[in-house]
Amino acid sequence: MATPDPLPTPSTQAGRDGLAALLARPARAVVALDFDGTLADIVPDPERSRAHPGAVPALSALAPRVASVAVITGRPADVAVRFGGFAGAPGLDHLVVLGHYGAERWDAATDTVHAPAPSSGVEGVRAELPSVLEQADADGAWVEDKGHAVAVHTRRAADPQAAFESLRGPLAALAERHGLIVEPGRLVLELRPPGMDKGVALAQYVKEVGAEAVLYAGDDLGDLAAYAAVDALRAQGVPGLLVCSGTEVPELADRADLLVSGPEAVVGLLDALARHLDAP
């Protein structure tokens, strides 16, 4: 049997305080995690993304020991639930998945999704996008239609970074014409309605739960807003631990209290937390 990972030591005092608060009063702590790149390895085709095989067992072990576990993702909530294998998982009967950066919510307790009304801006972008892509120098870019948002991916282009850069301007202009914002990510530019981000979603959720400590783990630029929310909570006296999965996105990695090498290591951390809370 594999030896469980030991509990790591965060590199910052704020992170050590956050972890100590979580361990001291787990029943008052929220553990919130991003999906792609954090609970699931990055793969070339987003449709083939699945949670790391250890993710559900680790979350199932941890969830009953803390106030709440939530997944906060740019994915539609139902997609994250499906790709995560979260529905009906033992121990995850109170899991919450906040999809579309918090605009949607799935509750395991009721197995229902609450979603916003469709956005006319997304409809407009959808109609104009083919001609914008045709005019841009971005061979191999392709569109993931997420219903309440559209994402343009360049991971499978011949030169993914060059395609990404050449699309930035045209997609920003397209989004602006239709009242949307551009959410940049790992070789993806997502056009989505404004007014919600992972920081707003996390802050609201922590308040709803009445949590007194929070752990947030992410891997991408969209997670910066959640990091900022944890910083704001700390300023209000709620300790927090910022975990970064991988070093692909230095803007996030540089702000983390705890850097882990990717989804496998995130699972190791969740396992270690669950085991520690069993037998401190």
Ligand SMILES: O=P(O)(O)OC[C@H]1O[C@H](O[C@H]2O[C@H](CO)[C@@H](O)[C@H](O)[C@H]2O)[C@H](O)[C@@H](O)[C@@H]1O
């Ligand atoms: O908030 P997240 O859970 O991290 O979701 C953000 C975006 O993730 C997806 O794209 C990323 O993962 C893909 C699958 O591994 C990968 O191919 C792509 O390059 C990554 O950017 C997803 O497809 C997007 O819709 C999400 O917005």
